[in-house]
Amino acid sequence: MAVRVGVLGATGAVGQRLIQLLDPHPEFEIAALTASDASAGKTYRQASKWRVDSPIPEDVAETTVTATDPDEVPNDVDLIFSSLPSSVGAEVEPGFCEAGYVVSSNSSNGRMDDDIPLVIPEVNADHLDLLEVQRDERGWDGAMVKNPNCSTITFVPTLAALTDFGLEKVHVSTLQAVSGAGYDGVSSMEIIDNAIPYIGGEEDKLETESRKLLGEFDGAELSHNDMSVAASCNRIPTIDGHLENVWVETADDLTADAAAEAMREYPSLDLRSSPEPLIHVFEEPDRPQPRMDRTLGDGMAIAAGGLQESPFGLQYNCLAHNTIRGAAGASVLNGELLLEHGYI
Amino acid sequence: MAVRVGVLGATGAVGQRLIQLLDPHPEFEIAALTASDASAGKTYRQASKWRVDSPIPEDVAETTVTATDPDEVPNDVDLIFSSLPSSVGAEVEPGFCEAGYVVSSNSSNGRMDDDIPLVIPEVNADHLDLLEVQRDERGWDGAMVKNPNCSTITFVPTLAALTDFGLEKVHVSTLQAVSGAGYDGVSSMEIIDNAIPYIGGEEDKLETESRKLLGEFDGAELSHNDMSVAASCNRIPTIDGHLENVWVETADDLTADAAAEAMREYPSLDLRSSPEPLIHVFEEPDRPQPRMDRTLGDGMAIAAGGLQESPFGLQYNCLAHNTIRGAAGASVLNGELLLEHGYI
Amino acid sequence: MAVRVGVLGATGAVGQRLIQLLDPHPEFEIAALTASDASAGKTYRQASKWRVDSPIPEDVAETTVTATDPDEVPNDVDLIFSSLPSSVGAEVEPGFCEAGYVVSSNSSNGRMDDDIPLVIPEVNADHLDLLEVQRDERGWDGAMVKNPNCSTITFVPTLAALTDFGLEKVHVSTLQAVSGAGYDGVSSMEIIDNAIPYIGGEEDKLETESRKLLGEFDGAELSHNDMSVAASCNRIPTIDGHLENVWVETADDLTADAAAEAMREYPSLDLRSSPEPLIHVFEEPDRPQPRMDRTLGDGMAIAAGGLQESPFGLQYNCLAHNTIRGAAGASVLNGELLLEHGYI
Amino acid sequence: MAVRVGVLGATGAVGQRLIQLLDPHPEFEIAALTASDASAGKTYRQASKWRVDSPIPEDVAETTVTATDPDEVPNDVDLIFSSLPSSVGAEVEPGFCEAGYVVSSNSSNGRMDDDIPLVIPEVNADHLDLLEVQRDERGWDGAMVKNPNCSTITFVPTLAALTDFGLEKVHVSTLQAVSGAGYDGVSSMEIIDNAIPYIGGEEDKLETESRKLLGEFDGAELSHNDMSVAASCNRIPTIDGHLENVWVETADDLTADAAAEAMREYPSLDLRSSPEPLIHVFEEPDRPQPRMDRTLGDGMAIAAGGLQESPFGLQYNCLAHNTIRGAAGASVLNGELLLEHGYI
Structure with a gap:
């Protein structure tokens, strides 16, 4: 029932x-x-x-x-x-x-x-x-x-897949859809042919919520993950789907291949709304894209792509449907x- | 004549x-x-x-x-x-x-x-x-x-203003306008209600050209600046104006106030197309924005804003008109x- | 099989x-x-x-x-x-x-x-x-x-529902999505923050194809309908879904209510891709809209709305998904x- | 002074x-x-x-x-x-x-x-x-x-240029920019990848204001022009510039060439904000376009194009900057x- x-x-x-x-x-x-x-x-x-x-x-x-x-x-x-x-x-x-x-x-x-x-x-x-x-x-x-x-949910599952490598420093830039602000949150005059490099309070959410989510609960108390996160948030003229550029520095060596494998194998759950796979890793360098990939897994999947080794650790992009998964x-x-x- | x-x-x-x-x-x-x-x-x-x-x-x-x-x-x-x-x-x-x-x-x-x-x-x-x-x-x-x-020109003048603090590591995410790809470079079906986290060869240009520009010429040879730069490039549905999120780690302490002052005081030249000021630093946290600010200084100014101390050094945004200044x-x-x- | x-x-x-x-x-x-x-x-x-x-x-x-x-x-x-x-x-x-x-x-x-x-x-x-x-x-x-x-298919079913009233003169303005021109048909620089009041050859297609479609076949020859149609075609920055403003002058009196009833009752077919109803008539004056209504009937329905008596006969709007129904x-x-x- | x-x-x-x-x-x-x-x-x-x-x-x-x-x-x-x-x-x-x-x-x-x-x-x-x-x-x-x-101002000057031919019936479809509704008038979620075929009260303004503007004042009383006007209004995702499709039926024969000449020769005034020419008539069939042509005459000119003889009289498009001229x-x-x- x-x-x-x-x-x-x-x-x-x-x-x-x-x-x-x-x-x-x-x-x-x-x-x-x-x-x-x-x-x-x-x-x-x-x-x-x-x-x-x-x-x-x-x-x-x-x-x-x-x-x-x-x-x-x-x-x-x-x-x-x-x-x-x-x-x-x-x-x-x-x-x-x-x-x-x-x-x-x-x-x-x-x-x-x-x-x-x-x-x-x-x-x-x-x-x-x-x-x-x-x-x-x-x-x-x-x-x-x-x-x-919504912007936290987009990148945390990809970090969760990498915790074994020892997360230390994370930089994340977000390209967020207008639906994240609600129906009247962003006026058309503000955003057509434009982008806004500021969403009030959003950076702090990415920086603090991610550390709580990846923290440890010992049955009595929850300790936050001690990685550091720096976020920069932008609103762009898309309807749905937050896209994020991520750089991760880890304690252990982390190749793009190892990261892709860890993300692909990161398990979903046996719950109706948990998609299989949880993280869809693209080979094509120009994916994921909001309009193309936001409905993967009925809007509940995380899409990742562009994995590469940067001058400072791993670099990649991720995407989720902000009003469904987010x-x-x-x-x-x-x-x-x-x-x-x-x-x- | x-x-x-x-x-x-x-x-x-x-x-x-x-x-x-x-x-x-x-x-x-x-x-x-x-x-x-x-x-x-x-x-x-x-x-x-x-x-x-x-x-x-x-x-x-x-x-x-x-x-x-x-x-x-x-x-x-x-x-x-x-x-x-x-x-x-x-x-x-x-x-x-x-x-x-x-x-x-x-x-x-x-x-x-x-x-x-x-x-x-x-x-x-x-x-x-x-x-x-x-x-x-x-x-x-x-x-x-x-x-x-164009994407290099957008952020290098702001870095140039900060060289006295000892540039070490730079992360930059770009939100680039479609005009950067030429008239037929980006089809409307690719970009309306979308963003593309990839521009072929662009990341490398930001990472290498910036180091050459900030290098030293001793009259015989040019040495490149030894900072490291990691770039992530995105195309978004704007016509003109590249917006960039930047994080800079410096050898010396660098406050947001000191950075703002250094940018504001960074000199322009006595050439017809060099605007005064060269770098326009906004107080409003949601600026610069492409449609609002790309024509500052007849499209030749650099706009900066959102200066703040992040967990990893200075964080800010900058903008330039990609087909004029860029x-x-x-x-x-x-x-x-x-x-x-x-x-x- | x-x-x-x-x-x-x-x-x-x-x-x-x-x-x-x-x-x-x-x-x-x-x-x-x-x-x-x-x-x-x-x-x-x-x-x-x-x-x-x-x-x-x-x-x-x-x-x-x-x-x-x-x-x-x-x-x-x-x-x-x-x-x-x-x-x-x-x-x-x-x-x-x-x-x-x-x-x-x-x-x-x-x-x-x-x-x-x-x-x-x-x-x-x-x-x-x-x-x-x-x-x-x-x-x-x-x-x-x-x-x-595609632009012909959008409005002809609504006219077909009104043939009993004696179609005489039809004016139609189209607001067409970029997908109608194929993947590379419309560049982003042409259409972002813009509209183009011209699609080569399109007006003629609306004017002539509609008369052939509503013509009579006597088993040997096909005579075209003798209504007159004047079309004006525009490209706008939408991905999918052609929206059209229509005015129809008929031989017999035609009220908005009678037209709505005729459209609602116009039959679909017992074919897998023919939706039920064929024509979805909205009461809300601001519908149909491309992004909201293009997927009605899995993209095979015709949406109509805004039916009203104008100074010159009936006036209404219609919409269809141009790459599916169209x-x-x-x-x-x-x-x-x-x-x-x-x-x- | x-x-x-x-x-x-x-x-x-x-x-x-x-x-x-x-x-x-x-x-x-x-x-x-x-x-x-x-x-x-x-x-x-x-x-x-x-x-x-x-x-x-x-x-x-x-x-x-x-x-x-x-x-x-x-x-x-x-x-x-x-x-x-x-x-x-x-x-x-x-x-x-x-x-x-x-x-x-x-x-x-x-x-x-x-x-x-x-x-x-x-x-x-x-x-x-x-x-x-x-x-x-x-x-x-x-x-x-x-x-x-604003939508009335866009097409009335072109009609004024044609009054000698005896205006009888006018159909007009508008493609209106979001700025016409004020800064918060149209939310981004309503209009990105979309169009709205309804603007409350707008059709009536086009139909009645145009007749008052083209009426005659005898020194005591103002009589309205007795042409009939039917309007259909649409909001589209452009920032500035209203584009309109117009059909005009006149008492006297009216060729596209004669109309173009009448529009080109229609006089502006010797006032600072009245542009010369008042009406800019394009030869190119795909003009005027909002983003390209809205700033003609510092935003005070009327642009017209696409003049052709339709099955029912003259057909053309016109454009004006809705927050400047409009x-x-x-x-x-x-x-x-x-x-x-x-x-x-």
Whole structure:
């Protein structure tokens, strides 16, 4: 029987992607949709300006949207997906956890908290057990797991494949799609025939979230990886798909061939949304490209290419679909992991 | 009296920009236009598909195009600007030098030759005296000076401003406009809603040309700078203006403030096409941007911004107009330098 | 058992789409791929620069490409799909028909010939019987059917739905995607931040093909519809999907409501590639839009919207995926029709 | 001595263009800048997010912005340029006229009022005398003149050149740039790789404003032109420049040659911002194009091309820079006309 799920912030860009992914999902059944108070009481069709490239599922369209409040969500909902703006998330998500809901959240609030697992299942599924610590400390019946920022998710799986070589220094430049900023985040006048070398707060997310994700959890405490990461973030005129240039310096020698092999063999999981292979490594030097490769693995694969030895260690490019693998799909995959690990 | 000049490869993208810049130039007078044999004998209007954003100068339009051959160019032409494809340049440029013409070339052939000065006037005007060595070795009556690749020109002036701090390691990611590949270089199907993390040969140009430009000329020999440079190059859907993310590690401590001051104070030259200031340093973290800032200093300024201390030294962004400062304007400026230094 | 098919011009943009559509098609099996002489003898992977947004089918990738010559195609191939440049098509397609092959061609040569059926199955399937006349006149064992130009296919089904009202005058402005010109047809420098109000020969195709498609076939001769059509064609910076503004003046009164009903009820066919509904009529005034709606009906539906009464009759917008419904899918659908009507 | 002018709504997209045009204007001197209450008291640099492609004029940057209220504007200001949102314009513009200010407004409110002159100086400068009627009726010391909508301005001058042939029916399809909607009007996710066949209220503006502009003023009353106009409006991914496809049916025969001649000879005015020629007629069938031709005549020219005889009268394309000729420049030109006609 499918788990009944709710979506917080269901009308936004990530909320729409969540609905697109959850509607056909055999393990989950959409049972609650919340949005701002202004939308409460409307049908989802009325409340949302649907802009995903497949029609609104008919039953979702007729669902009545409620306010984002634990009291408005049916008790038989067992799992909550949250794609709220971080300020709203900070305010309302803890209330859902207190009320007993398990929350898989894409919102950035709390991601770096010591007792909140920040998880990419193929990378650090074992961090999920931090939830025991979390429940002890916070006294929640529910639980909160976060997925990282879209630009972090894009490059961390490739680094995870290289940890055996001793990660030391990482430089990363991002070329990010406009959908990462939400539907109204980037105006057309800002970005057509242009690029913007700044995304507020983004560099810090890449630098800190990556070290938490690749850290070690000893059952009680989580230590962050001690590599150093320097990020430079750019917005470019693409719709979907974040492309990243990466340089990695490692303690041990690392050839391009060894890196390609490590990435190709890096395992995916036996979860519905985890693609096989997880990392698709291209031979062609001009790949991956956002429009060509963002839908690999139904948007859940990581694409890598251009592996070569640079003057300073390994150099390569990687790509992921920022609103699927980087946001909505990441939350759904964390939901699948929560289910498998018995938290639901 | 204006110097009579010729343009080799006058119908291409850089050739058109050269004409746009040379036509109103008080020191130069267009006296010869060459193109492929197929165009020889036609008027320039017939031979070129003019696509620059100002009308063809009327007198240029009616000029008869000749083949790219020293015998076809009038003897009273004193300076040749070349924007030939590098394979053609390698074949025909030496003939012009032998025939006594001074050539300011944007073509990539020969840039790394020991006796060919690769010059950005504000950075290494003193390298021009390598022409004495060149004439000795090659027995040319003419001379050949090259300007670097467009992506090299964008970041080297900012590095030049920082040499006192002891340049050691440089990482650079480029976001390059489509005009850098010429009119037919990038098809629309390749680049709309996309980015391409590969430009053939480009990374090597950034890595090697920068070290030659920042090298020392002792009057006899040119030694290259011993910094190391690692480059990653991307094509994005912008028309003009290359944007670059740079990280610099230096021997001495380098704060963002000290770097900004060094860039702001880096001198321009008293040449017509050298802008004042040479480097425009933005305070706003989201600048420079290609569409907003590529025309600073009539397209000849370097824009920099986002200066900050990263985990590994200084981090910043820079931008230049790739077909003006990065190509046609670079050649014209070298022409002005040749004139000032008495080579014409 | 699946019909064995060949693809002429298999490496081009439409050829790649044909392979993408034919590979999973249960009624057809790809048995021959042809291209220019330069590609003959190579595997398809070597010969094509694959740029469709799904991977090359593995068995197709390893197929050896032959020259475009009837002698090079196995005899047990029963149906040929052609997406050759029209000049090449004019030269080689008749040879295939003489050699006994039935050809479903997307190439523009011969479309207006009196004895060549120009067919959109949902619009004028009965024109297919013109093949009897064709065989009589040309003495072919094979046969040739054409689908119209992509911009013609976009608006003709909507007109077909309105024929009962007496079509008299039609104005149509097109906003066409770059893929309509093939992979290298439109350079990025031509179209980024731009639009081009001219596509050579396109206006004439809309004006004449539409009248042939809506004409009557009496079993012996085809008379063209006597409506008048005036077209104005524009290229805009979209990848796929032609959008068209249409005004129709009819002999009888035609309200927007009646037109919407006629379009909604216009029947599709019981062929695999004919979508249900054929015409998707939007209520939202700002639809259809290329990126949102081009994949309706797997790219085979026609989308319409903005129906309103203008000062001069009915006004509306329509949209179709130009390389699926407008080209490769159109040829495949004609192949299905040929099969159903017993020509294969 | 320069006329002291104020700009209402100075921080918006058109407000910034107004400042860019007025700052170097020898007849006008910027003496007041107004914006929303939230901006009042700030310097212009603080209040505006400057996004025009030339730096903020230094003296403007330091000017203190006031609320949009006649009491906040110095009495010695003689002319007001208004680029307010229409709802705000409707509310506050009359107050400025009552307080004695002459207002040249780009806002759409009131454009179709019987006693408000809607003026393109080269087309209907004589309508300006409607101001006498206006003052009689409204008892204003000041006066109000409007310029039309950007998409109207683009095609009306070409129609004005053809009035002698007896305009009867006009069809027009527009391909409009995103800047027409203001800085945040069109999000990047809406328009990249897309087109939107709907701009709220725009079709009606083309259909009605054009008839008012080409109407006759007999000294007491203005009668509208009795041609019929049907418009279909599209937003496309270009930054600046509206392109329009036009069909005109006339009472008298009209050849493409006669139309081209009439357009070429249509006179400009002896006003600073009126370009010579007013209408630039291209021979090349693929022109005008937005990126290539929008800056003709410093953005104040009308470009036309593609003139041909269609099945229903004349067909052609036209183009104008929508934020210069179509908005800010239109208001400035009306200001110059007011000055010349002695209203200031």
